[in-house]
Amino acid sequence: MSIINRLIICILFVIYVNCEIIEYQGIENQSDLGTQWKNGALLNQTLASLQPYDELVFLNTTYYLMGGILANNIRDVIIHFEGTLIFSDDTKEWPRNGSGNVLECFQFMNFQNVTFTSSTVGLLDGQGEVWWGLLGYAEYHENRPRMLNMGNSSQILIENLYFKSSPYWTVWIWAVDGLEIRYSEISNRRNDYDGHDYWNLEAFNTDGFDVTGKNVWIHDCTVWNQDDCIAVKDWSENMLFERINASGLGLTIGSIGESSVRNITFRDCYMHKTYKGIYTKFRGSGIIENVLYENIVIFEPEQWGIFIGPAQQADNVDICLPNPCSLCWPELPFAKCNMPQNASYIDITLRNITVINPTERTGVIMGSETNPMQGVVFDGVVFQNPPSNYFVCENVQNGQAIGGTYPVPPCFNTDS
Incomplete structure (x- = not known):
């Protein structure tokens, strides 16, 4: 008007x-x-x-x-x-x-x-x-x-x-x-x-x-941008993000600590030469639940196409100090990536995700030792020309890979 x-x-x-x-x-x-x-x-x-x-x-x-x-x-x-x-x-x-x-x-x-x-x-x-x-x-x-x-x-x-x-x-x-x-x-x-x-x-x-x-x-x-493109932070619920062109450090939930986040949807998005693609992260304990990423194309991601785990970040001039996961990990052998205790991923679905020609690596799926991921489903999550399988896949309870997901995360079950 x-x-x-x-x-x-x-x-x-x-x-x-x-x-x-x-x-x-x-x-x-x-x-x-x-x-x-x-x-x-x-x-x-x-x-x-x-x-x-x-x-x-x-x-x-x-x-x-x-x-x-x-x-x-x-x-x-x-x-x-x-x-x-x-x-x-x-x-x-x-x-x-x-x-x-x-x-x-x-x-x-x-x-x-x-x-x-x-x-x-x-x-x-x-x-x-x-x-x-x-x-x-x-x-x-x-x-x-x-x-x-x-x-x-x-x-x-x-x-x-x-x-x-x-x-x-x-x-x-x-x-x-x-x-x-x-x-x-x-x-x-x-x-x-x-x-x-x-x-x-x-x-x-x-x-x-x-x-x-x-x-x-x-x-x-x-x-x-050069950090999180979208960041859903602590104590959030009932959010929809759609038809977004994004390139940076990801369509992100986090970092989350001492709080809960639920009912979050990202869909129908395109990411051109982004540094990270799908990114969810804990800095401390908490809950991220009922999350859907759907119909997303990630073209030539430069670091990780998919990263579900701890926050890879620094709050010090020494950017290699882990907080809790070092920005220098895994490039530098001494760098640490720590998943916080009592951090729960529950009912996380990725559906119809296409990652085209990842530049360096495929992804990270890192659950908490005390609270393994529950209800994680990859449905039609396809990497085209992946350089390897997932760099890390651990602490996932009954993860499901269906709908032609490729590669299948090694800590998941398959539809076969």
């Missing part, structure tokens, strides 16, 4: 509600530091003034602004991004709290029935390159701003937005009840290389869409 049509509707409703369309009055097309601070401050003031049924419009132009955009308790509002917002690349001037932690680009809390939209494609650029790389990680570690952090919210719609070059996680929406993201794109890459070489992978922690909560539907989106 166009802004003009919305204005007509607003006029029709004026008898009943106070409805206002507000154009953001920031300084256009100027990138100096002073302008960035002024535009950021004005946006904070504008968001704080919004009332139910208002609509905020960013015109089809470019605004440079400083991060630290904070808003709470907004409901029944539509925000239109018709142009481009570019966040500051001055890491030294970036706002921080009293503990020295950076503020997010956008930090929203307690939003209800809010839509973020564009009539074309709205561009949000985090200029993450200045935060990325080995030197960036050594200096900032994970003290880098997320592009959008939204918590304790409900009935949220995000559509027609392009998130580019986030310094850290791109979209982090937690404790949500009712979220739809559609027709949107995330791109966190250092050049146009068709894959994930070490240069690009040094854009550490640039997760795509990370979510917790319930009743989430993300569909018809594209993600190219």
Whole structure:
């Protein structure tokens, strides 16, 4: 619906509600530091003034602004991004709290029935390159701003937005009840290389869409990044992800620790030269249950086509330290990959999964010694030209390989 049509509707409703369309009055097309601070401050003031049924419009132009955009308790509002917002690349001037932690680009809390939209494609650029790389990680570690952090919210719609070059996680929406993201794109890459070489992978922690909560539907989106493309995190249920083009560290559930995740579906997705494909991971104890991956094509995955087990991650400058599975495993002989105790996979189904020409390895299926996987079914999970069988397959109780699954994981039963 166009802004003009919305204005007509607003006029029709004026008898009943106070409805206002507000154009953001920031300084256009100027990138100096002073302008960035002024535009950021004005946006904070504008968001704080919004009332139910208002609509905020960013015109089809470019605004440079400083991060630290904070808003709470907004409901029944539509925000239109018709142009481009570019966040500051001055890491030294970036706002921080009293503990020295950076503020997010956008930090929203307690939003209800809010839509973020564009009539074309709205561009949000985090200029993450200045935060990325080995030197960036050594200096900032994970003290880098997320592009959008939204918590304790409900009935949220995000559509027609392009998130580019986030310094850290791109979209982090937690404790949500009712979220739809559609027709949107995330791109966190250092050049146009068709894959994930070490240069690009040094854009550490640039997760795509990370979510917790319930009743989430993300569909018809594209993600190219250097960490989890989608990440379903702790205490999540009833989520559907479909028709997604993704390349990064996987269509992911996790990492999970001391919590439960259930009723999650990924389907009808394509992954081009992704680093990881299907990826579920525990960092500690917990439960992941009733999960379906269906109708997914993974073309030339560069590391693992399928990884079901522990979180392969690091939280230290020494990236080879296992937490619980080392990023250097299995390339380096001293690297360890540990599956947490009391971590339960229950009723996990992979159906109609095609992995084409995996570059290095096939996959990992690693259950917990204390809690072997239960109810795991591979139905039509086919690797074309696999370099080997599964690198690890252990602690699986009565795993079923049916529907022409190839290769059959060695710790599974077959349909023969």
